[in-house]
Every structure is written in C-alpha cells, then in structure tokens.
Amino acid sequence: MELRIPLTVITGSLGSGKTTLLRHILNSIPHKIAILMNEFGEIAIDSKVIQGKNVAMADLGGGCVCCSLLGEFEAAVDEIIETVNPDVIVVETTGVAEPDALVFDIQESLAKVRLDGVVTVVDADAMVRYPSVGHTTRMQIEAADTILLNKVDLVTEEQLQAIEAKLHSYNEVAEILHTQRCQVDLDLLFGIARERIQPEPHHVHQPEFDSFSYKTQATLKLECFEEFADKLIEKDVYRAKGFIKFVDQIYLFNFVAGRWELEPFEQDATELVFIGRQVSKHQEEIISQLKMCEQ
Numbered sequence: 001m002e003l004r005i006p007l008t009v010i011t012g013s014l015g016s017g018k019t020t021l022l023r024h025i026l027n028s029i030p031h032k033i034a035i036l037m038n039e040f041g042e043i044a045i046d047s048k049v050i051q052g053k054n055v056a057m058a059d060l061g062g063g064c065v066c067c068s069l070l071g072e073f074e075a076a077v078d079e080i081i082e083t084v085n086p087d088v089i090v091v092e093t094t095g096v097a098e099p100d101a102l103v104f105d106i107q108e109s110l111a112k113v114r115l116d117g118v119v120t121v122v123d124a125d126a127m128v129r130y131p132s133v134g135h136t137t138r139m140q141i142e143a144a145d146t147i148l149l150n151k152v153d154l155v156t157e158e159q160l161q162a163i164e165a166k167l168h169s170y171n172e173v174a175e176i177l178h179t180q181r182c183q184v185d186l187d188l189l190f191g192i193a194r195e196r197i198q199p200e201p202h203h204v205h206q207p208e209f210d211s212f213s214y215k216t217q218a219t220l221k222l223e224c225f226e227e228f229a230d231k232l233i234e235k236d237v238y239r240a241k242g243f244i245k246f247v248d249q250i251y252l253f254n255f256v257a258g259r260w261e262l263e264p265f266e267q268d269a270t271e272l273v274f275i276g277r278q279v280s281k282h283q284e285e286i287i288s289q290l291k292m293c294e295q
C-alpha cells in the first residue's frame with residue numbers, strides 16, 4: 001500500500017506569525033517539504049518571502065482556500081506530489097480562513113495525503129488589545145491540534161495565563177506552546193497524527209476584511225514612510241505587508257495592529273498590501289499619502 005504524505009495546516013489570525021513560522025520550519029526541517037500558500041489580497045507577498053529557500057511552492061491565489069478555492073487546492077496538492085514527491089506538505093491559510101472546510105476536504109477528498117495536524121498561531125498581543133475573539137479566530141482555535149501562543153515578548157506573564165485560560169475554554173484538547181517569533185521544536189509540530197474527525201461543515205464564509213494593493217518603481221523616503229506607517233492604524237488598516245524600496249535598499253515591511261517593522265530583503269520594487277475592515281474606503285487617501293513619500 002502506498003503511504004500517504006503527511007500534511008500540516010497552519011492557520012491563525014492576520015499577522016499572528018504564520019509566515020514567521022514557515023521561515024523557521026524551512027530553516028530547521030531536515031525533510032523534503034512542499035508548501036502551499038493561500039493569501040488574502042490580490043498580490044502575493046508571503047510566497048516571495050518564502051521563495052528562494054530551495055523549497056517547492058504552490059500559490060493558491062487571492063481567494064480563500066476555505067471555500068472558493070477548494071478545487072484549486074486539490075489540484076495543487078496532486079501536482080506538487082507528482083512533481084516533487086515531498087516528505088511533508090504544509091499549507092498556510094490566509095488569516096481570514098475558517099479551517100473546517102479545508103480540514104474536511106483533506107480528510108474526504110485527498111487520497112494521497114493524510115492530515116497530520118492543524119497548527120494555529122495565536123497573536124498574544126492582539127488577544128490583549130482586542131480581547132473579543134471574532135468568529136473566524138474562534139474557529140481557528142477550535143480546529144487546532146497545537147496552538148502556538150506567539151508574541152509572548154509583547155505581553156506580561158499574567159496576561160499570558162488569562163489568554164491560555166481563554167484558549168482552553170474554546171479547545172480543551174490542543175497543546176498550547178508559548179513562543180517568540182514561532183521558535184518551536186519541530187518535533188512538537190510534526191508527527192501529531194491527528195485522529196479527530198471533522199464533520200462536514202455548513203458555514204457560509206463571509207470575510208470580515210477587505211484589501212487593496214499598491215505597486216511602484218519609485219524610491220521612497222524613509223522618514224516620510226515612517227510617519228505614514230505610524231498613522232495607518234487611524235485609517236482602519238489592521239494588517240499591511242510588502243516590500244519597499246528606499247534609497248539604500250529594499251525592505252520587507254510588516255504592520256500588524258499599529259506595530260510595524262522593516263527587515264532588509266532582496267526584491268525588485270515596492271509592492272504593498274493593505275488589509276482591514278472597510279479599509280477600501282481609505283484607499284485613495286492612503287495611496288496619495290504614500291505617493292507623497294516617493295522621491
């Protein structure tokens with residue numbers, strides 16, 4: 001009998017640390033790994049962050065793999081198995097994905113893989129600053145076999161205990177691991193061999209977020225951009241990410257709920273995605289302010 005390839009689903013809210021976890025996995029895993037990514041927003045940033053690491057990748061485009069892209073997902077899994085024959089497959093879902101339909105599909109429709117486990121990354125900082133847990137985040141927590149309670153550097157021990165109690169109230173069986181930048185022993189992530197069966201879900205997924213993107217060949221002024229980034233939270237941006245060309249070089253920009261950072265990164269030009277509830281209504285204003293930073 002042919003052995004099924006273990007598949008791990010990584011889920012978690014916008015900006016919680018899923019790509020950070022993938023980068024950690026790629027730096028440490030001794031196996032041949034294939035990654036499937038599903039991003040929210042019309043341009044793919046995460047796959048570019050991961051590319052170049054000698055890994056087989058498939059991009060599932062800018063819809064949600066939890067509903068409209070299921071057919072595409074099945075085809076991508078088959079293709080990646082045929083071309084790469086990986087030891088392990090990892091799927092990173094968008095931050096807005098409800099994983100139940102995907103988990104059901106993996107169990108029911110994919111003959112060549114078996115679901116090893118669902119890993120949910122939880123943003124401890126966001127749990128403190130936005131304590132009311134939304135529907136999607138709750139579903140991600142409920143689906144988890146392992147929860148990475150990430151960004152522990154941004155909260156107190158007392159706050160961590162409170163978050164952990166809340167996570168337990170939604171999911172009694174998942175193991176909860178505290179992490180900073182998703183640094184976790186990979187033996188704890190893989191080989192879970194999940195036994196829970198996902199019943200067929202009947203949800204109608206309605207994304208709570210919208211997004212827009214911006215690309216330019218221009219060089220941006222750093223100081224102007226820093227001021228711009230500091231004000232994004234006032235314009236309903238919850239998450240922004242992408243690459244920015246400054247005079248000295250290109251950086252990876254990551255913004256989550258008002259906190260942001262820049263990391264030197266090899267890329268060609270500026271391209272940014274902005275995500276938030278009703279963020280489109282600020283699109284013109286945000287882009288015109290960004291243009292003012294071009295030189």
Ligand SMILES: Nc1nc2c(ncn2[C@@H]2O[C@H](COP(=O)(O)OP(=O)(O)OP(=O)(O)O)[C@@H](O)[C@H]2O)c(=O)[nH]1
Pocket residue numbers: 012013014015016017018019020021046094095150151152153154179180181182239241254255256260261
């Ligand atoms: N302070 C702190 N920042 C972190 C930690 N983990 C990740 N980050 C930062 O959080 C930001 C978002 O991380 P990503 O890994 O891109 O998040 P994501 O879940 O892939 O984001 P989406 O795919 O857009 O949903 C980046 O700036 C990371 O460097 C952590 O433990 N502590």
